[in-house]
């Protein structure tokens with residue numbers, strides 16, 4: 639049995655009167671690619687917000703490598719290796735591709751102004767290390783040729799790739815992708831699927847939220863299905879695709895019998 643990396647234990651989230659997540663329990667094992675799917679408003683992004691510390695759950699706990707993440711801020715959780723991308727694009731359009739990665743790296747750096755003022759050689763060495771890291775990530779993701787272009791001038795599919803590059807530069811152990819292929823064309827989506835597999839080969843565990851069923855069923859080892867904030871099924875892609883409750887959640891009543 640492989641090691642458990644992440645556990646959601648009895649997570650509940652309420653927004654005032656709205657119940658967004660109800661008693662959610664699932665785990666992710668080392669080296670897995672787990673798909674988290676469900677209709678619009680099912681609670682997928684809310685689950686990501688809870689796991690990555692952007693939102694405190696109303697009840698329950700998130701345990702990462704045996705450590706309860708309660709009370710930690712999002713940047714501290716990222717520092718532990720849990721790194722996410724966002725459903726909506728969050729790039730600095732007026733900065734170059736390369737600088738977008740450097741900005742992302744500085745956001746996770748923990749230097750203060752005094753360190754920068756008093757220890758310039760060390761800061762310069764760190765800056766050089768980050769530049770090498772940024773160049774490596776761009777190379778891995780296939781955007782090296784674009785490094786000097788403004789992020790806003792990239793085709794949409796490449797902007798989404800850049801967001802993944804920024805996340806990878808933070809050197810995640812567990813990477814959470816929120817609808818990474820939304821808005822991509824079929825050939826961009828196909829190459830993104832290969833990229834997800836290459837990320838996994840680097841030893842990074844992946845939790846993937848995605849509406850594109852071919853994509854999520856094509857890369858996931860296991861799929862967890864949320865509907866109205868509740869987990870209604872969990873299994874291999876083949877099991878999920880023939881699960882009547884899942885079919886009904888997506889297509890409405892009667893569809894499972896059709």
Ligand SMILES: Nc1ncnc2c1ncn2[C@@H]1O[C@H](COP(=O)(O)OP(=O)(O)OP(=O)(O)O)[C@@H](O)[C@H]1O
Nearest residue numbers: 653656658676677678679680681682683684685725
């Ligand atoms: N900050 C918030 N305040 C109030 N309600 C919220 C907030 N964030 C999410 N919700 C509500 O919680 C529910 C779950 O939203 P969530 O964004 O997690 O869904 P989702 O599964 O990611 O959907 P989609 O596939 O459309 O991205 C929705 O009803 C949404 O309107």
Ligand SMILES: [Mg+2]
Nearest residue numbers: 682683684725
């Ligand atoms: Mg969402």
